[in-house]
Amino acid sequence: xxSVKNLEKAFGENKVLCGINQEIKKGExxxxxxxxxxxxxxxxRCLNLLELPTGGEIWFEGNNITDPKCDINKLRQKMGMVFQxxxxxxxxxxxxxxxxxxxxxxxxxxxxxxxxxMQLLARVGLAEKADAYPNQLSGGQKQRIAIVRALAMKxxxxxxxxxxxxxxxxxxxxxxxxxxxxxxxxxxMVVVTHEMGFAREVATRVLxxxxxxxxxxxxxxxxxxxxxxxxxxxxxxxVL
Amino acid sequence: xxxxxxxxxxxxxxxxxxxxxxxxxxxxxxxxLLITVCAILMGTxxxxxxxxxxxxxxxxxxxxLKAIVKILDVVGxxxxxxxxxxxxxxxxxxxxxxxxTNITNGVTxxxxxxxxxxxxxxxxxxxxGILSVDKGQMEAGRSLGLTQTTTMxxxxxxxxxKNVLPALGNEFIALLKETSVAGYIGIHDLTxxxxxxxxxxxxxxxxxxxxxxxxxxxxxxxxxLLGCLERRLRKSDIR
Numbered sequence: 001x002x003s004v005k006n007l008e009k010a011f012g013e014n015k016v017l018c019g020i021n022q023e024i025k026k027g028e029x030x031x032x033x034x035x036x037x038x039x040x041x042x043x044x045r046c047l048n049l050l051e052l053p054t055g056g057e058i059w060f061e062g063n064n065i066t067d068p069k070c071d072i073n074k075l076r077q078k079m080g081m082v083f084q085x086x087x088x089x090x091x092x093x094x095x096x097x098x099x100x101x102x103x104x105x106x107x108x109x110x111x112x113x114x115x116x117x118m119q120l121l122a123r124v125g126l127a128e129k130a131d132a133y134p135n136q137l138s139g140g141q142k143q144r145i146a147i148v149r150a151l152a153m154k155x156x157x158x159x160x161x162x163x164x165x166x167x168x169x170x171x172x173x174x175x176x177x178x179x180x181x182x183x184x185x186x187x188x189m190v191v192v193t194h195e196m197g198f199a200r201e202v203a204t205r206v207l208x209x210x211x212x213x214x215x216x217x218x219x220x221x222x223x224x225x226x227x228x229x230x231x232x233x234x235x236x237x238x239v240l
Numbered sequence: 241x242x243x244x245x246x247x248x249x250x251x252x253x254x255x256x257x258x259x260x261x262x263x264x265x266x267x268x269x270x271x272x273l274l275i276t277v278c279a280i281l282m283g284t285x286x287x288x289x290x291x292x293x294x295x296x297x298x299x300x301x302x303x304x305l306k307a308i309v310k311i312l313d314v315v316g317x318x319x320x321x322x323x324x325x326x327x328x329x330x331x332x333x334x335x336x337x338x339x340x341t342n343i344t345n346g347v348t349x350x351x352x353x354x355x356x357x358x359x360x361x362x363x364x365x366x367x368x369g370i371l372s373v374d375k376g377q378m379e380a381g382r383s384l385g386l387t388q389t390t391t392m393x394x395x396x397x398x399x400x401x402k403n404v405l406p407a408l409g410n411e412f413i414a415l416l417k418e419t420s421v422a423g424y425i426g427i428h429d430l431t432x433x434x435x436x437x438x439x440x441x442x443x444x445x446x447x448x449x450x451x452x453x454x455x456x457x458x459x460x461x462x463x464x465l466l467g468c469l470e471r472r473l474r475k476s477d478i479r
Binding site for chain 2: 048050068073074075076077078079080081083085087088089090091092093100101104105133134135136149150153
């Protein structure tokens with residue numbers, strides 16, 4: 001589904017990604033962990049070109065999205081993204097946040113979008129907040145809405161950029177619950193997170209990144225029980 | 241007290257009512273409003289375009305478009321420097337006597353000159369507004385597959401406008417009062433109207449104070465209008 005070939009990204013002199021090769025198949029739940037500054041967020045943001053790679057190729061559903069001729073807006077419709085700081089639109093109601101893009105891009109009528117929004121909101125337990133504004137919600141509620149907003153586009157893959165890092169500890173659970181549910185429904189997911197419990201429980205594959213490279217990748221059981229790379233052993237001993 | 245009031249009324253009657261001289265104020269007010277409204281509209285359009293160029297809203301991947309954006313950016317900078325670096329009266333006179341010499345209608349020239357002038361100030365105000373909106377908003381819009389332009393107009397702009405409405409109101413109020421220099425190119429505006437009454441009647445107090453009161457009423461009206469708009473835009477801030 002997504003194939004990353006020798007991906008490189010540099011900010012000026014500072015090389016953040018140094019040649020990443022990855023193959024993400026349909027239905028996989030890939031969790032990316034690593035110390036801060038390891039390039040994991042940049043890697044995720046490259047996947048939908050929020051950061052323009054400085055080298056290498058990214059293929060998504062048979063299209064080379066790093067080709068300047070490729071219509072990235074069209075492909076982004078199929079890649080949902082959830083941000084660390086939610087990035088809900090504060091001037092719009094929850095329902096309008098969710099329906100804006102699908103209606104504007106003529107994927108559905110306002111009525112269809114409203115129905116879908118209510119359905120999705122009910123699923124994350126926030127149906128009664130449809131007419132509230134984002135500022136009236138808690139962090140956990142905002143993030144669940146942000147997930148719904150991405151889902152309303154009916155994406156083929158969901159990208160999560162540290163979705164629980166800006167939340168109070170007691171709100172982390174409700175967001176992870178929604179993500180778990182999504183995983184069980186078979187959504188393809190790429191998740192950058194510090195939640196090792198989530199990685200262990202939900203991931204089909206865990207990647208460890210440091211200094212712009214993927215140093216180790218394995219299914220979660222093996223990843224946590226028998227880490228091979230010394231840097232990963234050190235990292236796990238600190239976070240677990 | 242009573243005698244002071246009757247005295248005032250007689251002075252007012254002699255200067256303003258006799259020969260229908262209040263019409264000088266009335267027609268002047270018409271021109272003042274016409275110039276202000278035209279200039280606000282024109283300034284907002286010019287200002288918005290320049291602001292979007294200066295705030296680096298457009299960053300196409302295509303090389304030719306990139307070059308065009310770069311050129312527009314330089315043009316914008318030159319425009320801002322010249323307009324903000326020279327006095328309004330001078331710009332108005334240059335427009336009337338040097339550049340737009342084949343337009344004989346002074347009001348039209350004034351509309352254009354004030355519009356171009358206001359555009360420069362509005363541009364900086366709106367640019368501030370665009371920059372005040374969190375970068376994540378653009379990223380969120382783009383990540384949903386919306387184009388840069390759509391995200392700009394549907395998501396960034398409404399928030400930017402809310403943030404800069406007081407500053408924008410300031411600019412419009414300043415513009416309204418600035419139009420009082422239109423008399424320099426022979427336009428019969430509100431200030432000029434009161435001055436005409438003053439020179440014909442040798443009575444200064446009544447016409448000048450009257451004109452002042454009219455300006456005051458206009459500004460208070462404009463302020464409350466902007467206040468209404470601001471309250472509407474702030475609806476989403478209620479917690």
